[in-house]
Amino acid sequence: MTSPSEQAHRTQGKDVGLTLCPSCKQLMPHAENHCSRCGSILALRDYSSLQKSWALLITAAILLIPANIYPITIFTSQGHTRHDTIFTGITHLIDLDILPIAVILFTASILVPILKICGLTIYLLAISFRLPISKKRLMVGFHVIEWIGRWSMLDLFVISITAALVNMGQLLDARPGPAATAFALVILLTQVAAKVLDTRLLWDRLESKDDAN
Amino acid sequence: MKLLTEEKCADTSVTLCRSCDLVIRKRALPSSVRALCPRCHTAIYDAPYCSLNGMLALCLTALIFFVPANLLPVIELHFLGSIRTTTIFEGAMAVANQGYWVVAIAVLTSAVIAPGLLLLSVLSQILIIKYRLEVPFFRDILKRLLKYHGLLSQLTMLEIYMISIFISVFQLRDYTDIHLEMGTFCFAMLFLVTLFLQREYHLEHMWSLLND
Numbered sequence: 001m002t003s004p005s006e007q008a009h010r011t012q013g014k015d016v017g018l019t020l021c022p023s024c025k026q027l028m029p030h031a032e033n034h035c036s037r038c039g040s041i042l043a044l045r046d047y048s049s050l051q052k053s054w055a056l057l058i059t060a061a062i063l064l065i066p067a068n069i070y071p072i073t074i075f076t077s078q079g080h081t082r083h084d085t086i087f088t089g090i091t092h093l094i095d096l097d098i099l100p101i102a103v104i105l106f107t108a109s110i111l112v113p114i115l116k117i118c119g120l121t122i123y124l125l126a127i128s129f130r131l132p133i134s135k136k137r138l139m140v141g142f143h144v145i146e147w148i149g150r151w152s153m154l155d156l157f158v159i160s161i162t163a164a165l166v167n168m169g170q171l172l173d174a175r176p177g178p179a180a181t182a183f184a185l186v187i188l189l190t191q192v193a194a195k196v197l198d199t200r201l202l203w204d205r206l207e208s209k210d211d212a213n
Numbered sequence: 214m215k216l217l218t219e220e221k222c223a224d225t226s227v228t229l230c231r232s233c234d235l236v237i238r239k240r241a242l243p244s245s246v247r248a249l250c251p252r253c254h255t256a257i258y259d260a261p262y263c264s265l266n267g268m269l270a271l272c273l274t275a276l277i278f279f280v281p282a283n284l285l286p287v288i289e290l291h292f293l294g295s296i297r298t299t300t301i302f303e304g305a306m307a308v309a310n311q312g313y314w315v316v317a318i319a320v321l322t323s324a325v326i327a328p329g330l331l332l333l334s335v336l337s338q339i340l341i342i343k344y345r346l347e348v349p350f351f352r353d354i355l356k357r358l359l360k361y362h363g364l365l366s367q368l369t370m371l372e373i374y375m376i377s378i379f380i381s382v383f384q385l386r387d388y389t390d391i392h393l394e395m396g397t398f399c400f401a402m403l404f405l406v407t408l409f410l411q412r413e414y415h416l417e418h419m420w421s422l423l424n425d
Contacts, residue, residue, distance in 0.1 A: 011235070011236040012233075012234045012235060012236065013229040013234045013235075013236055014234060016236060018227075018229060018236070019229070020228075020229045020231055020234075023360050023363075024359065024360070024417075024420045025231060025417055025420070026420065027227070027228060027229065037420065037423065038356055038359070038360060038420070039356070040360070077388065093384070096387055098383060098384070098387075101380055101383050101384060104376075104380065105380070135233075135253065136252070136253060136254065139232060139233070139253040139254065139255065140254060142232075143254075143255065150323075150367075150370055150373060151373060153319065153323060153370055153373050154373050154376060154377050154380070156316050156319055156320060157304075157320060157324065157373060157374050157377030157378075158377045158380050158381050158384070159308065159316070160304035160305055160307065160308045160316065160317070160320045161287070161288065161299065161304050161377060161378065161381040162381055162384065162385065163304065163307045163308055163311070164299035164303045164304040164306075164307035164308075165288060165290045165297050165298075165299050165381075165385070166290070166297075166385065166388075166389075167297075167307070168292060168295065168297075171292070171293070172292060172388060172389070175311055176308055176311060176313045176316060180308070180313050180315075180316045181313055181315045181316060184315045184316045184319045185315065187319070188319070195367075199231075199232040199233065199253075200232065200233060200234040202233070203232075203233040203234060203235075203252075203253070204234075
């Protein structure tokens with residue numbers, strides 16, 4: 001979609017008095033208070049979204065610690081009980097030679113949450129402190145974070161299926177552990193943190209000097 | 214582009230990027246091509262191919278599969294002669310009964326409630342538009358449904374649940390005999406049909422139908 005003539009124009013909506021309705025994406029003059037089509041409140045930029053996003057992200061980062069330290073599943077097999085944290089659960093899968101599943105679970109429950117929290121932190125730092133990082137790369141990273149985040153739910157679904165199936169007392173039993181709640185909250189909070197952020201702030205804050213890269 | 218004034222809002226040839234606020238001139242696109250923002254590569258618009266009848270068919274099919282997918286057992290486990298089965302709902306309740314209600318709510322919302330509401334919402338949107346119910350009451354309902362559509366479709370995680378079923382099968386295979394049941398088939402069909410429905414559905418096109 002890029003053409004040389006369009007490259008020259010870097011006009012933003014706020015410069016020409018236009019804004020998009022946040023919920024129905026109708027183009028509106030920003031002098032208006034409400035969208036004419038769906039009635040949502042129009043805002044040129046949502047500056048408070050940065051604070052909200054920081055708050056949610058910090059909470060999620062704190063919760064990531066109990067989510068990884070405490071056991072997430074408690075598995076009993078023939079009277080022998082093992083408490084698995086997310087990490088030992090995955091190493092156990094590797095011991096059992098179920099490598100593909102171990103890789104999937106490692107990605108979904110360790111890699112994705114950590115990447116998401118680090119990625120969002122870099123993103124928010126870049127906005128708050130005007131760091132000279134390529135905006136284009138930040139934005140691509142942001143879209144990846146938004147898309148991949150929900151895949152962390154995988155682990156919780158697996159826990160709920162096994163907990164319902166495997167409940168035979170001393171012989172074979174699987175139960176969720178205290179980390180499950182913390183992990184669920186990490187997913188929820190990071191997802192909301194990304195959702196709530198007004199990404200247009202990034203393109204306002206870092207002025208035009210690194211626009212091209 | 215400097216000639217843009219506020220009256221130009223009605224002009225449909227110009228739009229803004231939702232992530233970086235760049236002014237973009239719209240062009241006609243061939244179908245199945247998506248326009249990206251030249252600056253930040255966010256998807257901006259694509260040629261709306263959104264047949265109401267096609268969506269209605271997909272939506273009804275999905276609703277037919279929805280009930281058995283949630284009521285029939287998904288996995289069956291044979292262990293020392295005892296047979297256990299589970300449905301999605303029972304999975305969530307098993308977690309809740311052990312005190313992990315945050316997990317239970319997350320599972321129930323993303324695998325049962327959100328997909329169900331999404332299908333009902335799309336069905337009523339199509340019916341309101343198709344039968345031109347121009348009464349203010351229905352227009353109001355349509356507006357609200359469209360407003361919450363984005364949230365519902367983000368909460369719908371059928372594809373992730375689908376993969377989770379297979380992962381559980383692999384994990385438990387070492388300990389016991391595991392069988393996939395009729396519920397899994399219905400759930401897979403529900404997932405596929407919903408996937409195609411979401412591809413066909415076009416939120417901005419639906420909003421523009423409200424305008425006419």
